[in-house]
Amino acid sequence: MVAARLAEAYPGTPTELCALAHRNPFELLVATILSAQTTDARVNSVTPALFAAYPDAASLAVADPADVEAIIRPTGFFRAKARSLVSMAAGLVERFGGEVPTALEDLVTLAGVGRKTANVVRSVAFDLPGLPVDTHVGRLSRRLGLTEATDPAQVERDLDALVPAAARGALSLRLILHGRAVCLARSPRCAECLLADVCPTAPTSLRAARQAAGAPGAAAERRAPAGPAGTVAAGRRQRKERLPGRA
Numbered sequence: 011m012v013a014a015r016l017a018e019a020y021p022g023t024p025t026e027l028c029a030l031a032h033r034n035p036f037e038l039l040v041a042t043i044l045s046a047q048t049t050d051a052r053v054n055s056v057t058p059a060l061f062a063a064y065p066d067a068a069s070l071a072v073a074d075p076a077d078v079e080a081i082i083r084p085t086g087f088f089r090a091k092a093r094s095l096v097s098m099a100a101g102l103v104e105r106f107g108g109e110v111p112t113a114l115e116d117l118v119t120l121a122g123v124g125r126k127t128a129n130v131v132r133s134v135a136f137d138l139p140g141l142p143v144d145t146h147v148g149r150l151s152r153r154l155g156l157t158e159a160t161d162p163a164q165v166e167r168d169l170d171a172l173v174p175a176a177a178r179g180a181l182s183l184r185l186i187l188h189g190r191a192v193c194l195a196r197s198p199r200c201a202e203c204l205l206a207d208v209c210p211t212a213p214t215s216l217r218a219a220r221q222a223a224g225a226p227g228a229a230a231e232r233r234a235p236a237g238p239a240g241t242v243a244a245g246r247r248q249r250k251e252r253l254p255g256r257a
């Protein structure tokens with residue numbers, strides 16, 4: 011139910027839903043590492059220069075970290091990120107022939123890559139099962155009663171059990187979109203939410219009214235999925251500015 015409604019509100023494949031600009035798995039891996047603690051738009055503002063200078067793992071593996079830092083500085087934490095990128099690329103060259111591996115167990119051995127980043131790469135770049143759990147996914151999953159866990163790995167396992175493997179990546183991205191547009195961390199906009207009738211966190215009176223009306227609140231959601239900015243179209247335009255990915 012939840013996954014189906016979110017799919018209607020936020021259509022598209024994981025690749026289409028991901029706003030990190032990339033042309034191949036290597037670029038997505040780099041962009042996802044850079045996306046920590048910053049916006050996708052900011053990552054997208056530096057990656058063209060970064061990928062022009064270092065188009066593959068071989069070139070990034072021998073980069074001077076100071077040169078990488080100069081390019082990625084706007085993304086914040088640039089010294090640590092530069093170290094991670096160069097080490098990650100060296101790992102790709104030394105252990106994976108310069109190619110991004112597809113197995114989660116291999117991906118998480120790379121510098122700067124945890125389960126979240128690995129699952130972004132698997133689901134978006136390779137169209138493989140992978141459910142990245144970030145702060146939005148965790149928060150919404152708990153509010154919706156899909157899990158009680160706070161540990162991201164357990165949240166991932168609980169959500170994995172609820173959807174087919176092929177649908178996991180898209181569900182994660184849609185939860186992130188809904189978390190940014192409607193189910194905000196501090197003040198969720200339940201009156202605008204298409205899930206209000208099935209969400210145990212929604213005000214009781216609102217949930218009952220929605221259930222009585224037999225409607226998911228989609229009308230309100232369709233009117234204002236992105237908050238004050240307004241329409242679904244506007245929400246989808248803004249999505250490219252706000253999404254991560256995700257990781």
Ligand code: SF4
Pocket residue numbers: 150153154192193194198199200201203204205206209210211212
């Ligand atoms: S009803 Fe409220 S708490 Fe539940 S998912 Fe929607 S915005 Fe979040």
